[in-house]
Amino acid sequence: MYKRIVITSVFVLLNSMLLLAQQKFTISGNIKDKKNGETMIGVTVYPLELSGIGTSCNEYGFYSLTLPKGQYHIICSFIGYKPDTLLVNLEANIKSNRALTDNLFTLQEVVVSAEKKDDNIKRAEIGVAKIDIKEVAKLPVIFGEKDVLKTIQLLPGVKSGGEGSSGFFVRGGSADQNLILLDEAPVYNAAHMLGFFSTFNSDALKDVSIIKGNSPAQYGGRLSSVLDVKMKEGNNQKYAVTGGLGLISSRLSVEGSIVKDKGSFMVSGRRTYADAFLKLTEEFKDNQLYFYDFNAKANYKINDKHRVFLSGYLGRDKLGLGAFGIDWGNQTATLRWNHLISPKVFSNTSLIYSNYSYKGSITSGETTLSIKSEIKDYTLKEEFQYFPDSKNAIRFGFQSIYHSFVPKRFKGNTYNEPHKNTRYGWDNAFFVNNTMEVTPTLTLDYGLRFSTYSILGGDTYKIYNQGVMTDSVVLASGKFGKTYANLEPRFQFSYLLNENSSVKGGYARNTQHLHLLSNSASGNATDQWLGNSYNTKPEISDQVSVGYFRNLKDNLYQISVETYYKSLKNQVDYKNGADISSAPDVESELLYGKGRAYGIEFLVKKTQGKFTGWVGYTLSKTERKIIGINDGNWYNAQQDRTHDLSVVAMYALTDRWTLSALFVYSTGGAATFPSGKYDMGGNTVFYYKERNGYRMPANHRLDFGATYTRPHKSKVFESSWNFGLYNVYGRQNAYAITFANSKSDPTKTVATQTALFRWVPSVTYNFKF
Template identity: 60%
Template sequence: MKKTSLACFALLVGSSFSFAQEKFTISGTIKEKSSGETMNGIRILTVELPDFTATSNSYGFYSLTLPKGEYNLTFNTTDTISVALNDNVKLDHHIISFKADETELKEVVMTVNKKNNNLNKTSIGVEKLDIKEIDKLPVIFGEKDILKTIQLMPGIQSGGDGNSGFFVRGGNADQNLILLDEAPVYNASHLLGFFSTFNSDALKDVTIIKGNNPAQYGGRLSSVLDVSMKEGNNQKYNVSGGIGLISSRLSIEGPIQKSKSSFIVSARRTYADMFLKLSDTYKNNSLFFYDFNAKANIWINDNNRIFISGYFGKDVLGYGKEFNNNWGNTTGTIRWNSIISPKLFSNTSLIYSNYDYKISLNEAGSNLNVNSNIRDYNLKQEFEYNINTKNKLSFGFNTIHHTITPNRFQGNESLKDENKRQGLESSLFVSNNNKINKKLTLDYGIRLSSYSIIGKGSYNVYNKDSELVNQINLSSGKFGKTYFNVEPRLQFSYMLNNYSSIKGGYARNTQHLHLQSNSTAGFPTDQWIGNSYNIKPEISDQISLGYFRNSKNRKYQFSGEVYYKSLQNQIDYKDGADLIATADIESEFAYGKGRAYGLELLAKKTSGRLTGWIGYTLSKTERKIDGVNNNNWYRARQDRTHDLSIVTMYDLTKRWSLSSAFVYSTGNAVTYPNGKYEIEGQTIYNFNERNASRVPSYHRLDISATYKKPHKGKYESSWNIGVYNVYGRQNPYIINFEDSGNRSRSVQTSLFKMIPSITYNFKF
């Protein structure tokens, strides 16, 4: 009897406990009300249970599991919805996005939740750009540019005057993974780097991650620049664009079926070539680029959505029939978002990417042609499983088939290399975001990556002295050497109080594709190569630690980060490398290691009439390559001790706004000759220690003013007037040496002294 009573009591207690712990899930999609665009990074708070929160993902999806009961959910400080939770609830929500010229109070209301994200999120070394801020900043030729904007952030260095190439925490330019709607962009520049491939009118979100990558990202050592295109307004049609001194752009967006599907197309073109046609001397020359973005998204039903997006861009540079140089990118992405259950979200992507360049030289009956490309077919599957309010699990896989075609020609005789280098890059990844308690949050995961060489192809094997020791021939479709790597990731955030936190992280990254380049600026003819029997995967290990603080009114943000990065299997050219006559470029490579460390400081003012930031970087970047510089450490080309940027934006009136950007940096490391000698009347320069000298320091001030013209109705327009390099500083672009009697002298080439610009923008 006692045993029976005890069993019944235990069953009753267990049932009561189970009932008390009964939980259900609220899930849905967050959208912007006026356009229907999904919104990521929106924080959902539970008034009754402050520790129970959720954040919308890149596609606007959120999931929040709570005990059975009645709750008030806050999507922003003034937008609260009551929910009776007796079963799983699907709750889509629209948020009103206020225009910049409305009251400051409304701006603060809309951004207050986001302003603390820099404290409680585990992400460290991450910057998210505001597209509206990009519109205001002064840039060269008046072309708003996300790549120019990220170069104003600490830890990110410019590739040169007016150049869109960039270096992150001591890494090379090829160590940045640049994604447009998940598709890799292998050359993100136009006109030899003075413009980027990204038309800001077509962009929705821009995020750069400086090395501490979440587990779903891989393939590069230094950073991930994740760019997402707009989805298109599914409520009404909009036309916007701009007319500048050397380029114009036009975007059209609207619903295909209202609230169900939408599209956006955006195009841009320069017209410097049209001015050339006015001259008899230059009328047969070509100098222009164009790009085209398109995207459509379709809600099949409440739980399934399809995205189709693409980009096509081309540069054309030519001098009559004698010289022509064309290069460009093509990308395409098909994505399927599926809400499998209130807790499980799926994203499946089929991705295509192609970059190619062509050079032809016809002179005195001699023909020289170069044609090269890299083409990818990519399948990516990601899952997000919201286990509970304290654990969010992300996992999936990615596989990419690379085809790299190097072509080489000399004179009229074709030396085309028919060996298309093929490789299969694959990865599995899993990570968990774990809210340990009110103060501590962990994000830990692991990525398993591999790269396999695939035939048909012939591969030379060299020893450390660049002597050929073996040749491996792979038949079509046969797998050759495979490299495997394990990449652990860990990040944490610890809240010290309501206004400050400490963050830290460790990440190992592996890179299987490498860029052959002999310049810091980067040129379209720089060529990608994959792992081989000589070239091993590059590996980086980065440790970061940072302190983050907001002011009590949240108008000011401050952060300080330190980092140390160790690099393995780094590639450089050996001393005296012959980059022209060699039959196999791998015979000119040398290998070694690298290290980079530094301090990054950032102070921001986020609201009010005056906004902006001050960023400063103190850093050191070195390489140690076998056979180079007597096997001693030497400065990397992109090593800069100091890097400073000061950015301000001021709303003078409701119609007029002013902005400025000042930048200063230590000059790039460079190798100067320490002597010379003559052979048959030709001067030969002798070089000693690599990168032992520096070019002069770089500094520049840009200013701009924007006037919003008043109109009646839906038509909007503005004028932007700017000056690049206001005080005409002649910053070094290239330094060459020439004989001057019995002595040699250095000759500096500078590109831009002072460039005014004016752009007319419109929207209706």
């Protein structure tokens, strides 16, 4: 036995030495779309001669593949494109930029996913979904405005914030626990028109993905999800114009080359014109009701090793109804520098600016009252990607954010609120992550993030216990207060059971240093953001998830089942009877405790052919436990919904007509309704017993859409008409329920349900040339 062990050990050692002695070289470069010059994300690159070895290009189109010395056929593969093959004699490091061509036959079919056909099985990622921008345009949505936020709400584990709302909840998390990034810049309010539109103009977007809690270490700052949105870079081959005319909004995008094959730009704008219709009426001609947004991006390739990007977003809403007016909006800007340090090392340096602000006013006679608030970020992010060999892809770097919080401030000619100082925070993180192919059947993705948050001076911080002030800390400007530090480990794996199925699992700890105070489940324009303080500590989540994934009939059908359990710490809620609008210090109205969320998600998807679509179903539970609420017992979180179902179908009827339909059903959200009432001095006072102990009525509806592509003699010009009907059978879903005394019998209580929409038809004309 001992002799056998020694011989085996010597054999393994000699084999390892031979492998180490074998010369290896790297082929690297960028991959782009040949038609428009846009860099491509996620293209698979592999040698035909070596099974189980390969890589994929990163979010900037860069790939790096290290192989033993030899001759190889290097394949670049991406669904919807013709495979590209290059014969190389790898005797030294090679730089090879590639350009892929559309597969015209594939484009005649409807394709749900832009990924490699079996990536859903082989990737170590769990709880990740890619959104195909082309498919977003085909789905029926309210007012006919294609919307990525409405589309992700159709995925299992992602729930709508309400009827027509862009707000969403992921695996039991609240709306503020979603990190929404636009070219790396955080977007703090991703909604227009009180949530009926999102801030994302789909014409300006290149790639959208959502990660449901198990994010790699380079992401952080939120507990529930990451929605990573990237804008187009622009066509560097020729000028192109895209646009659309709808019933209440229009959009226009222009892109083109700055220098062909070296630089390009893209600008895109959108505006609603509901205010133009208001001016036609005498009663509403002085009212305002519109939003606009503007996206812009430019890039320039200095040489083969250096490339710079500049992108920005500006969006604003204006709502003026008589004496009441409010406007709000986001501004973001990102300056990035890509540097190819070596064939194996790629770096990205980003300077990021983000600002969200709102202001409002109310006028009554000679009395005026105004309100405003703001959150502003300045960020430096440095990230390196290292590809040591064909089986490892390592990311590491840091991120530093300077936060500025302008609290909600009221000001009027008859009201003088005590002055509230701007508060500041410094948010830092260091991260490292590796994606490793251990064996042809086992892939690991593991990492560690170390995050800190420091309270900065310039204000007095009061300390409360159950809403009662016990102490205070005065921090002079420029001084450091309390610093919170947390380690955030992450781990995921994928194990191939066979060529058609796999098991995946993962654990992730996430920490959140920013907190949103809102009076509604789906959020509104006047919500207020806070940083950590001496009362409000970092929110922490620990999520464990496991899933089974299977493809059928040559990847034509994809089936997945995922289950998760999430433990939450330092959750924030309001004490009973809280008034966050007029409280001198909003933290005096807050209570803190823990939470839990668990559930199971099912997804069946057909990805190719004339008929495509998916069915998604989620069974889940979300609860909180906070001393001072519900007698310290567990209670339903506001976003808790037991059942959530979505059915999406698309059918290419002819070369010109594409039909689409979707059906959604969800249990009503948890709500607090009065349990009784009593009379006090002739006034009725309602009595509330249990927090979120009741439910809104179930929500369901059917939407229908049709797209007609017009034939044109000119190959340069393309156009289409999109028709839609939102809520086909006229379901009056409850938006709000109010309670009042019956006019005929004051001893009885009448509940009144408010519904926003019944039938909403839409027509949109789209063009491109």
